[in-house]
Amino acid sequence: METSRPTRRSLLRWGTGAAAALTAAPALTACGQAVGASRTTKQAPTRPGHKVKLVFWTWVPMQKTVDLWNRTHPDIQVDLQIIPANVLGGYQKMYSALTAGDAPDLAQVEYYELPAFMLVNGLTDLSAYGADALRGSYVPWQWNQGVFGGRVYTVPQASGPMGLFYRADLFAEWGIDVPTTWAEFEQAARVVRARGDGARLCAFAPTQPAWFAAMCWQHGARWVRTEGDTWIIDMNDDLSHEVADFWAKLIRDDLVIVEPDMSSAWYAQLQTGRIVAWVGPQWGDALLRGNAPNTSGKWRVAPLPQWKAGENASANWGGSSTAILQGSRHPREALQFAHWVNTDRQAIDLNVAAGYGWPAAADAFRGSALDKPDPFFGGQRYNDVFAASDRAVDTSWKWSPTSDADFGHLQNDFGAAVAGQGGLVSSLADAQKRAVQDLLAKGLKARSAR
Amino acid sequence: MSGTIKDTTGGTIDDTAHGVTGQGRGSGAGAGGRQRSARPDRAAWGFLLPFVALFLFTFVLPIGYAIYESLLKPIRSGPLGLGAAHIGFAGLSNYTLALKQQDFLDSFGRVLLFAVVQIPVMLLLSTVLALVLDTLSSRWASFLRAAYFLPYGVPGVIASILWGFLYVPGVSPILDLLGRVGLHPDFLGYNSVLWSVANVVIWEFAGYNMLVIIAQLKAIPQELYEAARIDGANAWQTALRVKLPLARPALVLTGVFSIIGTLQLFAEPLVLKPLTSTITTSYTPNLSAYNEAFANNNIYLAAAESVILALVASVLSFGFLSLVNRKGRSER
Numbered sequence: 001m002e003t004s005r006p007t008r009r010s011l012l013r014w015g016t017g018a019a020a021a022l023t024a025a026p027a028l029t030a031c032g033q034a035v036g037a038s039r040t041t042k043q044a045p046t047r048p049g050h051k052v053k054l055v056f057w058t059w060v061p062m063q064k065t066v067d068l069w070n071r072t073h074p075d076i077q078v079d080l081q082i083i084p085a086n087v088l089g090g091y092q093k094m095y096s097a098l099t100a101g102d103a104p105d106l107a108q109v110e111y112y113e114l115p116a117f118m119l120v121n122g123l124t125d126l127s128a129y130g131a132d133a134l135r136g137s138y139v140p141w142q143w144n145q146g147v148f149g150g151r152v153y154t155v156p157q158a159s160g161p162m163g164l165f166y167r168a169d170l171f172a173e174w175g176i177d178v179p180t181t182w183a184e185f186e187q188a189a190r191v192v193r194a195r196g197d198g199a200r201l202c203a204f205a206p207t208q209p210a211w212f213a214a215m216c217w218q219h220g221a222r223w224v225r226t227e228g229d230t231w232i233i234d235m236n237d238d239l240s241h242e243v244a245d246f247w248a249k250l251i252r253d254d255l256v257i258v259e260p261d262m263s264s265a266w267y268a269q270l271q272t273g274r275i276v277a278w279v280g281p282q283w284g285d286a287l288l289r290g291n292a293p294n295t296s297g298k299w300r301v302a303p304l305p306q307w308k309a310g311e312n313a314s315a316n317w318g319g320s321s322t323a324i325l326q327g328s329r330h331p332r333e334a335l336q337f338a339h340w341v342n343t344d345r346q347a348i349d350l351n352v353a354a355g356y357g358w359p360a361a362a363d364a365f366r367g368s369a370l371d372k373p374d375p376f377f378g379g380q381r382y383n384d385v386f387a388a389s390d391r392a393v394d395t396s397w398k399w400s401p402t403s404d405a406d407f408g409h410l411q412n413d414f415g416a417a418v419a420g421q422g423g424l425v426s427s428l429a430d431a432q433k434r435a436v437q438d439l440l441a442k443g444l445k446a447r448s449a450r
Numbered sequence: 451m452s453g454t455i456k457d458t459t460g461g462t463i464d465d466t467a468h469g470v471t472g473q474g475r476g477s478g479a480g481a482g483g484r485q486r487s488a489r490p491d492r493a494a495w496g497f498l499l500p501f502v503a504l505f506l507f508t509f510v511l512p513i514g515y516a517i518y519e520s521l522l523k524p525i526r527s528g529p530l531g532l533g534a535a536h537i538g539f540a541g542l543s544n545y546t547l548a549l550k551q552q553d554f555l556d557s558f559g560r561v562l563l564f565a566v567v568q569i570p571v572m573l574l575l576s577t578v579l580a581l582v583l584d585t586l587s588s589r590w591a592s593f594l595r596a597a598y599f600l601p602y603g604v605p606g607v608i609a610s611i612l613w614g615f616l617y618v619p620g621v622s623p624i625l626d627l628l629g630r631v632g633l634h635p636d637f638l639g640y641n642s643v644l645w646s647v648a649n650v651v652i653w654e655f656a657g658y659n660m661l662v663i664i665a666q667l668k669a670i671p672q673e674l675y676e677a678a679r680i681d682g683a684n685a686w687q688t689a690l691r692v693k694l695p696l697a698r699p700a701l702v703l704t705g706v707f708s709i710i711g712t713l714q715l716f717a718e719p720l721v722l723k724p725l726t727s728t729i730t731t732s733y734t735p736n737l738s739a740y741n742e743a744f745a746n747n748n749i750y751l752a753a754a755e756s757v758i759l760a761l762v763a764s765v766l767s768f769g770f771l772s773l774v775n776r777k778g779r780s781e782r
Contacts, residue, residue: 087745092744121535207724260724260726260727263618263724263725265618265621402746404745404746405745405746408741408745408746409731412731412732414727415728415730416640416730419639421640438748441748442748443523443524443525
């Protein structure tokens with residue numbers, strides 16, 4: 001594919017690039033060169049009878065959806081290229097392609113990464129191509145993830161509204177009511193520890209800062225905001241402290257298993273009933289189904305536990321958009337495809353089958369492939385829970401342009417904390433300090449909120 | 451064939467060009483000797499050209515480019531820095547920033563600690579294996595040699611995945627067995643994971659280093675062994691007094707390679723990272739640079755960190771070489 005077989009053209013370009021670097025090096029001629037994308041989007045004239053070809057990079061196997069488009073839209077042919085997922089190589093590839101001026105027309109970019117793409121001028125301003133008119137077709141908070149300075153930069157694709165997956169059979173056996181508040185959640189954890197013969201309610205994954213961010217998001221924390229020209233990082237706030245304290249207590253009292261989630265050990269414990277619940281996203285259903293087949297029919301889904309009884313605060317973990325990268329020669333056609341792939345009912349059903357997450361299109365859920373009783377969840381219409389969760393996600397959460405690095409710091413600090421070197425709460429203070437340093441190192445204005 | 455040529459051309463040698471005689475007959479006139487030294491030089495450069503070209507393009511050029519990038523930084527303007535931006539000269543600010551990062555400095559401390567423990571253990575193991583195999587009968591020796599060398603043929607990433615499965619509780623048969631006798635070691639813990647990585651590296655490279663040492667031992671003339679035997683040395687004394695000192699160049703070589711390899715530790719911790727939260731994003735200097743470049747998208751800082759790593763590696767390697775050389779001279 002793209003990486004394994006360099007074309008003659010790309011080799012030539014590499015050669016000239018290397019030669020240019022050689023001659024440029026002593027004179028430092030790059031000063032004044034633009035950061036990031038070296039080619040900007042421009043609409044090429046379309047000739048009748050001439051096919052438009054679009055390249056689409058994603059790590060979700062959406063070939064069937066693309067095939068459907070190519071069958072029904074003979075004039076605009078999309079070439080789907082599967083790339084490594086997000087930080088596992090996908091974004092690196094996109095950044096390199098942007099710098100080289102050779103980016104694909106369309107690419108999957110997660111919400112948290114969008115500000116970083118803005119920083120390298122990697123996204124096409126879609127408002128110039130009429131994207132504002134599409135606003136009503138999408139869930140508002142997801143649409144807003146791609147709006148910067150009042151302009152639209154991406155089309156939302158899917159998200160991960162959260163809920164509580166739990167083993168209904170074991171909860172009944174041990175006499176546990178489904179927790180509706182975090183206090184009840186803690187009580188349930190104590191009961192599982194007492195009656196569960198070595199089982200624990202759930203795992204705490206120090207390796208999953210995006211999950212922890214979602215927990216703080218639910219509680220009302222806002223880690224990132226802006227004041228004038230300055231990015232303000234506010235991870236070390238009281239609400240996040242409460243979340244950290246809560247999980248620190250569960251860890252201290254040996255009520256949760258501390259280990260990376262989505263690891264072989266974690267899957268083994270789900271399968272054997274050593275772990276009986278998961279505060280997880282909607283797209284986690286496929287993980288449970290695929291990795292704990294023995295437990296089929298025993299799982300149910302409940303709404304996220306609340307901090308105050310009777311509230312209905314939700315959170316989101318994950319979420320992607322279909323972006324039109326800088327340098328495309330067919331932004332109008334690319335936008336047409338991006339809108340179709342995320343709102344067409346048949347496309348959504350095919351995407352759901354490919355495991356792309358929770359549709360970002362408004363009202364896409366009713367009547368879709370998601371709107372069915374599911375035998376793995378004992379016949380529950382479990383996606384009703386996630387539909388409600390999606391509606392309750394607070395829309396004002398923002399990400400910083402250095403989210404990847406922020407996650408890295410939290411992960412490092414949490415790792416040390418669960419090993420007895422520091423605590424979860426002090427991790428937040430440390431991560432906040434480092435997040436500000438990262439922003440400053442990128443040449444941005446930034447400060448801590450407190 | 452040469453005979454006939456001599457016969458037929460014998461009378462005309464003086465008329466032909468000097469070059470032909472010089473080339474055709476090996477030794478002799480001063481003039482011919484000078485020409486000999488000039489021409490093969492050009493030929494040697496011809497042979498060297500592919501290497502030099504690759505060396506320039508894949509080694510010198512990337513290093514030069516890294517140094518160049520380490521001196522740049524983005525300068526931003528506009529609302530929230532999301533407006534126009536350009537790349538400007540940064541002076542040494544990337545270097546000062548890198549050296550101010552405690553994580554980056556810690557990563558050097560970590561690999562140095564790793565080197566101080568892992569390299570001696572590995573080289574001791576390699577030397578002992580080499581000495582033992584050198585005395586074994588040839589059939590067994592060649593089988594064992596191949597067996598010990600085999601892990602080197604396994605790519606580092608695959609080796610780390612293999613060992614990763616043996617380290618994870620609930621999946622690892624080793625931990626299962628230990629658990630049955632009441633032992634619950636944590637191979638991926640805060641203090642133990644470094645040595646779990648060391649174990650993978652030893653497994654990978656002990657056999658390779660053993661082979662280098664064996665090659666050196668094979669080059670020792672048999673007369674020296676005979677002389678030692680006649681002088682009444684037993685196998686133990688031969689190994690200690692004859693073989694080890696003569697295998698010294700191989701030990702120095704493997705030592706230098708190991709120092710460089712340790713500083714560049716990358717694949718093993720990166721592969722084990724998802725299994726444990728105790729391996730941080732800046733666990734080793736290389737991981738730190740990788741993280742800056744690809745997670746933080748700050749290639750300029752990453753370039754500075756890489757240059758610092760290269761400097762430290764060369765200082766340590768040359769320092770080690772001059773240390774053993776000086777010691778070697780004083781012993782003689």
